[in-house]
Amino acid sequence: MAVRAEPVALWPGLVAAVLVAATMLAALTAVALRAETQLGLAPQDWSAIRFTVVQAALSALFSVALAIPVARALARRSFAGRGVLITLLGAPFILPVIVAVLGLLAVFGRGGWLNAALGVFGLPPLGIYGLHGVVLAHVFFNLPLATRLILQGWQEIPAERFRLAAQLAASSRDVHRLLERPMLLRTAPGVLALVFAICLTSFAVALTLGGGPKATTIELAIYQAFRFDFDLGRATLLSLVQIALTLGAATLALGVSGQAGFGAGLGRVVQRWDAQGAVRKALDAALILLAALFLLTPLAAITASGLQGLAHLPSSVSKACFVSAVVACLSTLVLLALALPIAFAAAKVPLVEHVGLLGLAVSPLVLGAGLFLVINPIASPAGLALPVTALVNALMALPFALRILIPKAREEVRLHARLAATLNMGAGQFFRLILLPRLRPQIGFAAGLAAALSMGDLGVIALFADPETATLPLQIYRLMAAYRMEAAAGAALLLLVMSVGAFWLCDKGGRLAAP
Amino acid sequence: MLRLENARIDNGGFFLDADLTVEPGQRVAVIGPSGAGKSTLLGAIAGFYPLTRGRILWGDSDITYAAPGKRPVAMLFQDGNLFPHLTVAQNAGLGIRSDLRLDAKQKARVDEALARVGLHDLGDRKPAELSGGQQSRAALARVLLQDRPLLLLDEPFAALGPALKAEMLDLVATLATETGAALLMVSHDPTDARRIARQVILVTDGHAAPPAETKALFANPPKALREYLG
Numbered sequence: 096m097a098v099r100a101e102p103v104a105l106w107p108g109l110v111a112a113v114l115v116a117a118t119m120l121a122a123l124t125a126v127a128l129r130a131e132t133q134l135g136l137a138p139q140d141w142s143a144i145r146f147t148v149v150q151a152a153l154s155a156l157f158s159v160a161l162a163i164p165v166a167r168a169l170a171r172r173s174f175a176g177r178g179v180l181i182t183l184l185g186a187p188f189i190l191p192v193i194v195a196v197l198g199l200l201a202v203f204g205r206g207g208w209l210n211a212a213l214g215v216f217g218l219p220p221l222g223i224y225g226l227h228g229v230v231l232a233h234v235f236f237n238l239p240l241a242t243r244l245i246l247q248g249w250q251e252i253p254a255e256r257f258r259l260a261a262q263l264a265a266s267s268r269d270v271h272r273l274l275e276r277p278m279l280l281r282t283a284p285g286v287l288a289l290v291f292a293i294c295l296t297s298f299a300v301a302l303t304l305g306g307g308p309k310a311t312t313i314e315l316a317i318y319q320a321f322r323f324d325f326d327l328g329r330a331t332l333l334s335l336v337q338i339a340l341t342l343g344a345a346t347l348a349l350g351v352s353g354q355a356g357f358g359a360g361l362g363r364v365v366q367r368w369d370a371q372g373a374v375r376k377a378l379d380a381a382l383i384l385l386a387a388l389f390l391l392t393p394l395a396a397i398t399a400s401g402l403q404g405l406a407h408l409p410s411s412v413s414k415a416c417f418v419s420a421v422v423a424c425l426s427t428l429v430l431l432a433l434a435l436p437i438a439f440a441a442a443k444v445p446l447v448e449h450v451g452l453l454g455l456a457v458s459p460l461v462l463g464a465g466l467f468l469v470i471n472p473i474a475s476p477a478g479l480a481l482p483v484t485a486l487v488n489a490l491m492a493l494p495f496a497l498r499i500l501i502p503k504a505r506e507e508v509r510l511h512a513r514l515a516a517t518l519n520m521g522a523g524q525f526f527r528l529i530l531l532p533r534l535r536p537q538i539g540f541a542a543g544l545a546a547a548l549s550m551g552d553l554g555v556i557a558l559f560a561d562p563e564t565a566t567l568p569l570q571i572y573r574l575m576a577a578y579r580m581e582a583a584a585g586a587a588l589l590l591l592v593m594s595v596g597a598f599w600l601c602d603k604g605g606r607l608a609a610p
Numbered sequence: 611m612l613r614l615e616n617a618r619i620d621n622g623g624f625f626l627d628a629d630l631t632v633e634p635g636q637r638v639a640v641i642g643p644s645g646a647g648k649s650t651l652l653g654a655i656a657g658f659y660p661l662t663r664g665r666i667l668w669g670d671s672d673i674t675y676a677a678p679g680k681r682p683v684a685m686l687f688q689d690g691n692l693f694p695h696l697t698v699a700q701n702a703g704l705g706i707r708s709d710l711r712l713d714a715k716q717k718a719r720v721d722e723a724l725a726r727v728g729l730h731d732l733g734d735r736k737p738a739e740l741s742g743g744q745q746s747r748a749a750l751a752r753v754l755l756q757d758r759p760l761l762l763l764d765e766p767f768a769a770l771g772p773a774l775k776a777e778m779l780d781l782v783a784t785l786a787t788e789t790g791a792a793l794l795m796v797s798h799d800p801t802d803a804r805r806i807a808r809q810v811i812l813v814t815d816g817h818a819a820p821p822a823e824t825k826a827l828f829a830n831p832p833k834a835l836r837e838y839l840g
Contacts (some may be wrong), residue, residue, distance in 0.1 A: 517657075517679060
């Protein structure tokens with residue numbers, strides 16, 4: 096139905112979208128202009144490219160291969176705590192990478208729980224640094240995501256199909272061939288591509304668990320070229336390679352995957368008549384238990400060692416806490432200032448939505464490097480470390496925020512635009528009286544994600560900061576690098592509480608007064 | 611007086627022709643088969659669909675290009691007549707000022723209007739806490755406060771039961787008589803038309819006929835109406 100007068104102003108969204116695109120383009124142009132392409136790639140650059148692709152491919156493969164049986168078990172079993180577990184599968188999204196790494200070190204590291212157990216049986220200890228450590232951390236982060244997406248595929252199979260299959264006396268194997276395999280063939284490639292794309296831009300994991308000539312990602316190589324050699328020509332050349340790779344992977348992921356939702360409607364269990372045997376039930380239970388243990392043990396470990404470490408916190412940590420809180424607040428405000436107008440404009444002109452995708456196509460370190468080049472001639476990059484970090488964090492959170500806000504904004508405009516028009520409501524009034532109150536839960540959720548992502552981010556800040564400035568994640572990394580693991584664990588526990596707390600506050604705030 | 615002069619309405623590629631006049635204070639039912647263009651006619655008068663030719667006049671002034679909120683029109687839609695997050699009093703208050711900055715005097719007028727439609731003590735409730743009939747009354751309170759000389763009803767009571775629907779239509783008729791507003795209502799049900807409308811606009815095959823007296827029309831229906839009534 097063609098509504099002529101819609102009470103939504105287009106221009107604030109267009110201005111925001113142009114600002115986002117201009118920032119990205121300025122950074123990319125600065126990189127492209129500076130890159131010394133005639134230098135060519137050195138052998139260590141080629142090895143970084145190779146490692147980046149190999150670790151991303153392995154991470155995607157393991158995440159999806161493990162997610163399929165776990166998702167199947169979750170799809171066909173109902174048990175107490177299923178809802179909590181599915182919610183927890185969404186948690187790694189707001190879990191700071193450095194916290195997870197410390198948790199994984201506490202379980203799988205040299206002095207960790209696993210090696211202690213191996214030692215009891217007289218087995219040699221396992222190392223966690225290098226390719227397998229990087230892949231392990233990536234699987235830790237992406238197995239839950241892959242499980243949720245594949246579980247969604249399972250739940251989109253209509254219950255009637257399972258009923259029909261039961262009517263035909265189909266065995267578990269028949270059901271798999273008839274219903275599940277076609278669904279997996281449709282879903283799994285998209286999830287593989289998505290996880291691959293996410294792992295391509297891995298920085299913090301490679302920084303902490305990788306390193307050295309054998310385990311350096313391109314993002315890490317960019318950072319090293321910047322920080323250790325101040326070789327801008329090489330850093331920008333690597334950035335160009337990274338742009339090509341990310342763009343390719345993002346296009347691939349968008350092409351083969353549908354809309355990756357935030358897990359709406361994962362609550363119900365379809366009644367199944369196959370897979371009833373005791374062995375199958377036990378197998379599913381074991382799978383769910385193992386997956387839960389894999390996800391929860393590192394968190395339990397970091398909590399345990401963090402509680403001990405709290406007593407050993409140096410004063411630098413409290414300062415870093417404050418800095419992180421300020422950066423997260425700033426970043427959340429920037430995000431809302433960009434995302435809200437863009438979302439409302441996108442409710443009217445769908446094309447505007449795509450500006451958010453730029454954040455998926457450009458990696459944080461490349462964006463940071465570009466902004467460094469733009470700022471360097473005018474001001475001291477170190478002086479602007481915190482605002483730039485807040486800005487880059489906001490740009491990275493933008494695609495997720497838009498995905499949360501746009502459907503609801505569109506719905507509200509569709510439902511209420513005509514009535515508002517007959518009441519002669521202007522765009523400002525419609526925004527204040529209708530959109531803002533109606534979108535409160537979505538705004539709270541988006542703000543929570545942005546705050547938590549920014550709070551836990553270890554990326555651009557490492558590129559820009561001088562020794563005096565640090566956000567909490569960077570301070571934790573510095574403590575780790577100085578082998579002060581107890582203090583690092585304590586600070587990590589603080590960071591975990593701050594990230595989850597920031598998310599909870601915003602999300603709850605949005606829901607609390609929701610009409 | 612509302613006049614559609616040689617008008618052709620464009621509803622996204624569906625066209626409706628209308629050349630007709632509605633007298634002030636008149637009560638007119640708009641009837642016809644589904645898809646014939648009844649809602650399109652009301653939508654165009656309210657300002658939601660453009661004309662490709664002709665014009666719409668209110669008295670002497672041309673309102674063809676006026677924004678929906680600038681027309682002498684209050685409209686009730688099939689659904690979505692209340693904002694779910696605002697209270698009943700706020701929803702009604704939108705009829706006075708769409709920014710809801712009401713002074714004490716205006717708030718008193720809101721209370722008065724709510725009392726008039728039988729919702730005295732329910733001003734603080736949210737629409738979801740009301741019954742279907744009460745929600746319709748709340749929307750009517752707003753229409754009362756909008757105080758426009760032309761009221762358009764696009765089947766707002768379709769979801770109500772027959773008795774409740776009749777009650778609402780009677781209330782609408784009473785209110786329209788009190789305020790002197792003209793009433794245009796889409797209806798599927800000939801009994802509705804007989805009940806409160808003195809005139810009928812018959813819409814068939816992309817053409818809206820000028821208003822005809824209800825009694826005369828039903829006494830001696832033309833071919834299109836006979837086919838519709840079955």
